[in-house]
Amino acid sequence: MYTKLVSSVLFPLHEQLKRHSSVALRRELESSQWFNTDKLAAIQLHKLNQFMLNIAQHVPYYRGLFADLGLTPGQFQSVSEIAQLPLLDKATIRNAGQLLRADNAGPLSLFNTGGSSGQPLQFMVGKQRKSHDIAAKWRATRWWDVDIGDKELVVWGSPIELKTQDRLKQLRDTLFRSQLLPAFAMSEQHLKGYIEDIRRFAPTMLFGYPSSLSLIARYAKLHNITMSDLGIKVAFVTSERLFENQKALISEVFNCPVANGYGGRDAGFIAHQCPQGGMHISAEDIIVEIIDKLGNPLPAGEVGEVVVTHLATAEFPFVRYRTGDLACLGTDLCPCGRHLPLLESIEGRTTDFIIAADGTTMHALSLIYVLRELSNVAEFKIIQESQFHTRLLLVMQSDVDNASIDFIRRNFHQRLGDIQLDIEFVTQIPREKSGKFKYVESKVGVTWDYA
CATH class of the missing domain: 3.30.300.30 (ANL, C-terminal domain)
Incomplete structure (x- = not known):
């Protein structure tokens, strides 16, 4: 009952106050995930053309780029024609600076990320992008029979989360039943305290770095501390490559499946694993290309660098953005019945x-x-x-x-x-x-x- 109150009343009110459209978007995504491949492709192409028209009109960098290339925005006949545009990397974003900001942009938040490339980057994120990312993650969460309002234990290290633990956020987390543990210091004393916090909180789901959750799980196993009786339904992991030994350990200790996620603050929420094992790309919002060392697009099944175009970033566009990670596009559909394309063989960077x-x-x-x-x-x-x-x-x-x-x-x-x-x-x-x-x-x- 309380979960339903949060997911259907309190969280929608929270998003409305923040002027996010995530609630309506999540409903749309839960419908479109069942569309056939052709219909999904048509939706993606339409959104791509609208996106290109928007940034060509309002973003100085792309206004000049389209003119230099002699391209007319909004007239792509297929998504693959996006390859006519140059690749975007961190150096290009830094050099372009405010030229990448739309002249009609609403309130934007400044984000800092060095990612695992070791190259610090500052970029801007608007409410549309935030809403789409929240909706995509929310949809994927519900695949595992958990929802916003279920008890969530987060082991995370972003200063955005850790520096904003003020009373208002603490109240929000209390209402939404979310508890945050910092992933920075993982000493024996901290791990013992984390175990006690997890047992006391008895979360329905875990969320964090695979390295951090596996470290907590290893500590519990070494000290014969039972964590399998808490009723945890799923452990969501992201931001690092998930190794099989980590997955097995987390699953064994917490007695739950492990759901892998792939994305980042810069590239957005790219893909998430469903209970049948498929890493589904959020194709309604994101176009994923795989390129070779020369920058040429590769067909499904061939491993190369992941390149992302986020269609909800018109206020500060990410177009053909190089992630630096290696993966390939799947050649088959997932047995779950969703026709969202699959990402496979993800060789994302690891954090030591x-x-x-x-x-x-x-x-x-x-x-x-x-x-x-x-x-x-x-x-x-x-x-x-x-x-x-x-x-x-x-x-x-x-x-x-x-x-x-x-x-x-x-x-x-x-x-x-x-x-x-x-x-x-x-x-x-x-x-x-x-x-x-x-x-x-x-x-x-x-x-x-x-x-």
Whole structure:
């Protein structure tokens, strides 16, 4: 009864006050997910043409781009014609700056993300994009027979969530029965407290990084703490690659299925797993292309880089945005009956753990978010040589200033303790043999056995 009150009354009221259209959009998505492939493709093409007309008229960057290319917006005959437009990467977004902001944009929120590429990025998000992302996630949540208002335990590390734990948000979380645990510090003391919090709260669903949830699960298993009797229906994981051993451990300890999600703050909510195992793309809002090393689109079944066009980002467009992740488009339909296209073989980047001087195991994002705060950092790599020695490679967009360096040192020492921190300024940071970027490299083995 309480879940129904939240999902049908309190949360819709919350979204209405925030001027979000997520409630109506979720209803539309729950209908369109059953449309056949041709009808979904027609909807996507119509939205794409409307999107192109919009950004060509109101976004200076794309107004100039269409003119330079000699293209008439809004006249694509197929979605594949989007390949006539250039790829968008973080460097292009940084260089374009305010030229990517629509002249008719409503209120926009500034987001910072370095992602796992190690390249900090600032971009703007409007209410339309937020509404679509909320609706897509909400739809996927309901696939697992849980809803907004069911007890949710979140293990997360974004400063957007952690810095806004004011009374109003605490009240909202209490009403919606959502509890947040920070994923930054994962010491034995914290893990013991997390276990106690989870048992006390008895959530219906879990949400978090796969590395963090698996670490909690491993601690519970090592200490013979029963977590299988809480009635947890599903554990949603996202933001990192989900490994099979993590999935098996989380499922075993919490006695629930693990639902994988793929996306990001920049690219949006891209795909989510249904109970039958298919990673369904939110195709009503997002166009996913797979490209080879030369930027050429690849057919379904072939692995390449994931490129995303989010059709609800007209106020600050993401068009053919390079995620840096590897995957392929599925060649078959999911047995669940939904005709949403599938994403397979996702090789998203992974986030390492690091060890503080006092032995605390910490999520690497605790350091990454420090660097994300600095707009003059173009690229970075954190190398933990030992428990007491860390190197930081920095590629700067502008001249080095003492205030930025002091900021980095102060925050790194707050998190890592009394260590030697060497900051090295370089012009380029080499990639791995695979061509992917590893933004954190730890040479310190993490010991899971706390006994």
